[in-house]
Structure formats: structure tokens, C-alpha cells
Amino acid sequence: LGTPGTVSSGTYDIEIAKFFPQFRTVSVECPMWVPLVENREYDSPGADYFVEKYVEELFAQEPEIDTIILGCTHYPLLIEKIRRQVADRATIVTQGELVAASLRDYLNRHPEMDAKCTRGGSCTYLTTENPDKFTDLAATFMQAPVRAEHIVL
Numbered sequence: 001l002g003t004p005g006t007v008s009s010g011t012y013d014i015e016i017a018k019f020f021p022q023f024r025t026v027s028v029e030c031p032m033w034v035p036l037v038e039n040r041e042y043d044s045p046g047a048d049y050f051v052e053k054y055v056e057e058l059f060a061q062e063p064e065i066d067t068i069i070l071g072c073t074h075y076p077l078l079i080e081k082i083r084r085q086v087a088d089r090a091t092i093v094t095q096g097e098l099v100a101a102s103l104r105d106y107l108n109r110h111p112e113m114d115a116k117c118t119r120g121g122s123c124t125y126l127t128t129e130n131p132d133k134f135t136d137l138a139a140t141f142m143q144a145p146v147r148a149e150h151i152v153l
Contacts, residue, residue: 001054001082002071004029012071026061030054030075037074038137047081055085070094077140126151 002012007027016025032050036042059065068090070076076094086092107114125148127134138146 001028001030001033001058001068001075003034004031006071012069024062026058026065027071028054028058028061030072033078034072034074037077037140040137040140042077042081047078051078051081051085055082059089065090067091067093069098073141125149128153 006012007029012027013025016023030050033054036044036047036050041047055068058068068082068086070079070082070092073095075082076096079092079094082092107117125134125138125146127148127150129150131148131150134148135146138148
């Protein structure tokens with residue numbers, strides 16, 4: 001399940017085929033999910049409708065799906081609705097879990113790189129958009145207060 005851009009790129013299909021050529025992948029574009037998240041409607045009845053629509057579209061393509069990858073950083077905010085709709089039909093994997101596990105594995109295999117990583121750093125958020133809007137949405141993703149500064153590039 002991904003954004004129209006991600007699905008049309010075929011990136012997940014290509015990468016999965018490299019490691020598991022015997023796997024069959026199917027994808028569904030979910031063009032309404034990002035706007036639902038960015039407009040803070042991810043917990044609304046409208047979100048229920050669009051989660052059901054896209055999940056069922058996926059299972060209509062292939063009823064035997066065993067794993068669903070959420071191919072967008074916004075989608076975990078819809079995870080509870082997605083889990084309810086998928087029920088026990090498939091395992092759901094978010095990008096964050098995959099990226100974190102991959103990075104952990106890489107750093108374990110390359111201690112010289114891990115040694116170069118700093119600890120206890122700080123984070124500065126800069127945006128070319130309205131900083132108040134960015135701050136509000138970023139706090140939702142981070143589940144912590146965020147302060148952004150406006151910059152001009």
C-alpha cells in the first residue's frame with residue numbers, strides 16, 4: 001500500500017524481486033491517506049472509509065496476500081484502522097521497522113561506522129513552509145513537541 005508515486009515507480013516490486021524472485025507482489029495506490037494524515041483526519045470516520053477501500057482493493061487483487069508493506073512514512077498514523085481492516089489476513093510491516101532493523105544490522109556488521117556516529121546530539125527543524133503548520137504536524141509524527149524555524153532557500 002503506497003502513494004501513487006511510490007506505486008507507479010515500482011520500487012518495492014523491483015527491490016523485493018532482487019531478494020525473493022519467487023514472490024509475487026501487488027500494489028494499491030492510496031492517494032487519500034496522506035491528505036487524511038496531514039489534515040489530522042486520520043482518526044475520523046472518513047479515514048475508516050478510505051482504509052477499507054484500499055485494503056479491500058488490495059485483497060481483491062490477491063486474496064492470498066500474507067504480508068502488507070505500508071510504503072509511506074505517513075501511514076503508521078493509520079495503523080490501528082489498517083490493522084482492524086486487515087484483521088488476521090496478513091502481517092503488516094511499516095517502513096520505520098524495516099529501516100531501523102536494516103540500520104541496526106549494518107552498524108553491527110560495521111563497527112567502524114558505528115564508532116563515527118555521535119551520541120546525544122540535537123535536532124533542528126527547518127522548513128520553507130509555514131513553521132506553525134509544520135510544527136503542529138511534526139509533533140503528531142514525533143509524538144513530542146517540535147519547534148520549527150522558517151528558512152528561505
